[in-house]
Amino acid sequence: MxxxxxxxxxxxxxxxxxxxxxxxSGTFGYGEQYAEVxxxxxxGGIVVKGLSLRPRPGNPPPxxxxxxxxxxxxxxxxxxxxxxFLNEKLPWLRKLDTVVIVNIYGHNVEEYGMVAEGxxxxxGISALEVNVSCPNVEQGGMAFGTDPDxxxxxxxxxxxxxxxxxxxxxxxxxxxxxxxxxxVERAGAHGISLINTLSGMAIDVEKRVPRLANVSGGLxxxxxxxxxxxxxxxxxxxVNLPVIGVxxxxxxxxxxxxxxxxxxxxxxxxxxxxxxxxxxxxxxxxERFCRAQGxxxxxxxxxxxKED
Amino acid sequence: MIEQEADIVFxxxxxxxxxxxxxxxxxITSLARPGQFVMVRVSxxxxxxxxxxxxxxxxxxxDCFMILYRVVGVGTAILRNAGKGDRLSVLGPLGRPxxxxxxxxxxxxxxxxxxxxxxxxxxxxxxPGECMLLAGYGTSAEVVPVEQVGLSQENLLIATxxxxxxxxxxxxxxxEGQLGKWRxxxxxxxxxxxxxxxxxxxxxxxxxxLECQVSVETAMACGIGAxxxxxxxxxxxxxxxxxxxxxxxxxxxxxSLDWKAL
Numbered sequence: 001m002x003x004x005x006x007x008x009x010x011x012x013x014x015x016x017x018x019x020x021x022x023x024x025s026g027t028f029g030y031g032e033q034y035a036e037v038x039x040x041x042x043x044g045g046i047v048v049k050g051l052s053l054r055p056r057p058g059n060p061p062p063x064x065x066x067x068x069x070x071x072x073x074x075x076x077x078x079x080x081x082x083x084x085f086l087n088e089k090l091p092w093l094r095k096l097d098t099v100v101i102v103n104i105y106g107h108n109v110e111e112y113g114m115v116a117e118g119x120x121x122x123x124g125i126s127a128l129e130v131n132v133s134c135p136n137v138e139q140g141g142m143a144f145g146t147d148p149d150x151x152x153x154x155x156x157x158x159x160x161x162x163x164x165x166x167x168x169x170x171x172x173x174x175x176x177x178x179x180x181x182x183x184v185e186r187a188g189a190h191g192i193s194l195i196n197t198l199s200g201m202a203i204d205v206e207k208r209v210p211r212l213a214n215v216s217g218g219l220x221x222x223x224x225x226x227x228x229x230x231x232x233x234x235x236x237x238x239v240n241l242p243v244i245g246v247x248x249x250x251x252x253x254x255x256x257x258x259x260x261x262x263x264x265x266x267x268x269x270x271x272x273x274x275x276x277x278x279x280x281x282x283x284x285x286x287e288r289f290c291r292a293q294g295x296x297x298x299x300x301x302x303x304x305x306k307e308d
Numbered sequence: 309m310i311e312q313e314a315d316i317v318f319x320x321x322x323x324x325x326x327x328x329x330x331x332x333x334x335x336i337t338s339l340a341r342p343g344q345f346v347m348v349r350v351s352x353x354x355x356x357x358x359x360x361x362x363x364x365x366x367x368x369x370x371d372c373f374m375i376l377y378r379v380v381g382v383g384t385a386i387l388r389n390a391g392k393g394d395r396l397s398v399l400g401p402l403g404r405p406x407x408x409x410x411x412x413x414x415x416x417x418x419x420x421x422x423x424x425x426x427x428x429x430x431x432x433x434x435x436p437g438e439c440m441l442l443a444g445y446g447t448s449a450e451v452v453p454v455e456q457v458g459l460s461q462e463n464l465l466i467a468t469x470x471x472x473x474x475x476x477x478x479x480x481x482x483x484e485g486q487l488g489k490w491r492x493x494x495x496x497x498x499x500x501x502x503x504x505x506x507x508x509x510x511x512x513x514x515x516x517x518l519e520c521q522v523s524v525e526t527a528m529a530c531g532i533g534a535x536x537x538x539x540x541x542x543x544x545x546x547x548x549x550x551x552x553x554x555x556x557x558x559x560x561x562x563x564s565l566d567w568k569a570l
Contacts, residue, residue: 029534033555036309037399057549060569064529064537069354071529078536078550222354250354273530274349274357276311276399 006290007297008283010044010264012242013165013190015126017044017099017265019286020298021255021279024246024269025050025103025129025169026075030089031096037276042283044265045099047193048089050131052105053114055081059136065202065211070221070248071270072200074136074214077105082118094124101167103129107139109150109157116162126165130158130189133171133196135218145171145196148183155187167191167244170235172224173199177231178238185239193244193267194235195228221270222248229257236262236303250278252285262303309402309532310335313395317372319388322456324449325379326422327388331398334371339401340364342408342430343523343559346375346400347531350386360384361528361554363426363500364401366457373401374457376425402531403558406430406498406521413496415439418483418509420501421450426523426559427500428457436463440486444479444505448472480508487516494518500525503570510562520562526553541569 008019023031025047031040040046058078065072080088085102093100102125106112116128132151134141144150151168158166168184170177172195181192197218202211210216228247236243245258246267255266271278290298310333317330336346347359360383362375379388390396408415408430417427417439424443431441431454441459444467445451451473454464465482466474475482479501487495499509500523513520526538533555542551543566551557551564 027530027535033530033532033534037311058536058539060541061539061550062527063539064527064535066356066358066527069357071358073529073535073537075536078539221357270357270529273535274359275397276532 004296006287006295008286010298010302012127012167012244012264015099015165019044019283020259020265021282022047022101022244022265022267023272023279024267025131027269027272030093032092034272034276038280041097043098043279045101045126046093047101047103047129047267048093049079050077050103050105050134051079051082051085051115052077053082053111053118055079055084060213062211062213065217067200067202067219068223070219070223072202072212072217072219073197074212074217076136076214077134077141082115086118086122090122090124099126100124101127101129103131103169104158105131105134105137105140109153111140112154113157113161116158120161120163127167127190128158128162128164129167129169129193130154131169131196133169135171135173135197135199135216136214142171142173145180146174148180151180152183152187155184155189159188165190167193169196170194171196172227172231178234181235181239185241189241191242191244192235192239193246195224195231195247198224198227220248222250224248225254229261232258232263233261249282250274252282252289255282255286256289256301259298259301260303260305262305264302309400310339311397311399314398316390316392316394316396319391323452326376326450326452327379328365328374328376328456329387330368330372330374331396332372333398336398336400337367337371337373340367340373341401341405342433343405343426344401344403345558346373346398347402347528348375348387349397350383356382356386358529359399359531361531363429363523363558365425365428366432376422376428376452378422399531403554404556406559408434408496408498410496413438413494414492415496415498416483416486417441418479418497418499418501419443420479420505421445423501423523424452425500427498428454428459430498431459432457436460439463440465442479442482442486443467444482444501446470478505480505480512483509483512487512497521499523507567507570510567513562521559522562523558524553524560524565525558528554530554541566
């Protein structure tokens with residue numbers, strides 16, 4: 001059997017992925033830029049840029065700054081809004097032979113529901129990912145995600161309006177991520193993804209001003225990976241929902257850490273900027289690893305962490 | 309847009325702290341247009357993490373393109389130590405090039421410091437009789453020898469802040485002088501350099517109602533329009549409040565940008 005191609009198929013609830021490697025929201029646009037250099041049909045799926053009811057211009061620049069082994073961003077959920085997404089982007093996404101998950105965002109609980117409702121009946125979308133974790137917007141986003149009750153209210157509202165599986169993306173900027181995860185589970189979510197970015201800042205010492213116009217931003221990249229991994233480890237043990245691990249994954253060995261900790265799938269974000277082929281290399285690396293270990297189904301690896 | 313590992317053909321210091329690097333890539337070279345840039349991964353390590361954007365400053369022999377850079381930070385300090393035999397991951401060519409389709413008009417190419425990079429490429433493809441390169445530097449030791457990228461000294465005017473070479477003063481003085489005595493139709497301006505210089509060039513262009521394109525520099529993460537990290541404020545004539553330097557630029561008409569917010 002070792003000569004055969006290992007089976008990388010995983011399931012997030014009712015969603016079947018060809019492999020456990022997804023593009024993280026906000027790092028891959030709607031896929032069209034990367035389509036020039038990456039065969040998108042080989043990915044496990046794409047989580048598209050955070051979508052709001054109406055277009056959002058985003059934050060003033062500077063919006064990004066490089067930091068040790070990572071970067072801070074304060075894009076501010078710049079996006080085209082629901083209507084243009086449905087008309088201009090979804091028809092193209094639908095033609096891709098890959099799973100499309102739409103990350104959604106609202107100013108308030110009702111608005112989250114309105115975006116979910118607006119996506120009702122839209123073909124070509126496999127699931128919604130509810131963003132209660134963006135650190136770079138004044139209202140909504142992380143304001144909900146840091147409070148278990150508010151996270152649950154948003155989740156319930158989206159579930160009420162959506163006709164697709166609902167994944168909730170959690171923020172790491174909390175004291176105990178398990179309590180948020182459990183609240184979201186009680187509210188009925190179908191899955192959880194974590195982590196979004198960690199809040200941080202950087203200062204220009206010559207000018208003595210913040211390097212980001214927004215003052216603070218979200219830290220991503222390999223710098224946050226150990227934090228993300230531990231939170232995934234904790235959440236996997238606190239809930240019975242499928243978990244998607246996100247945070248600083250750069251290569252297949254990083255992805256394996258999350259899978260072994262119990263994540264059913266992973267999302268790759270900042271690494272796409274560094275190397276557009278990262279996700280394909282991770283998929284190939286997972287295949288190689290399985291073959292070398294005599295594993296025929298990647299699900300054998302998921303949650304296989306040995307502990308006393 | 310091509311992503312590949314490219315061999316370094318040479319990487320040499322051609323002025324103080326200033327390096328010219330040639331990378332072998334027939335694919336990128338054949339696609340490259342003046343004003344476009346490449347994203348270069350300076351090392352395989354996670355620190356520094358992001359690719360760096362560099363304007364393409366010319367091509368050589370049909371299979372090499374060149375970048376010109378000044379050592380200013382961690383990324384360029386790594387780059388200066390790379391040499392023949394090393395390979396670098398490059399992504400490009402990226403962004404919107406200069407539009408110089410109008411024939412028969414004289415072009416003034418206005419460069420501040422290392423901002424000369426994309427203008428060298430532009431000067432190289434223009435009719436030498438129709439373009440004048442004005443270049444400003446801090447001091448003579450920083451002056452980029454244009455013959456290194458195959459250009460002649462003709463139609464080149466230099467200004468240095470300390471007067472050690474050419475006009476003593478800033479490059480916009482030279483531009484002012486040229487425009488003041490210009491009597492042969494309306495010239496077109498192309499500029500790249502520090503923001504105060506670009507603002508001055510833009511103001512002079514607005515005053516005289518001249519067409520002017522500028523190449524703008526910002527920090528970038530992806531370089532291809534996915535992350536929206538390189539946004540600049542658009543002028544009110546644009547349909548969107550922000551433009552992305554990597555995708556809508558790096559070359560913009562001065563009329564597309566909100567100069568007060570830059």
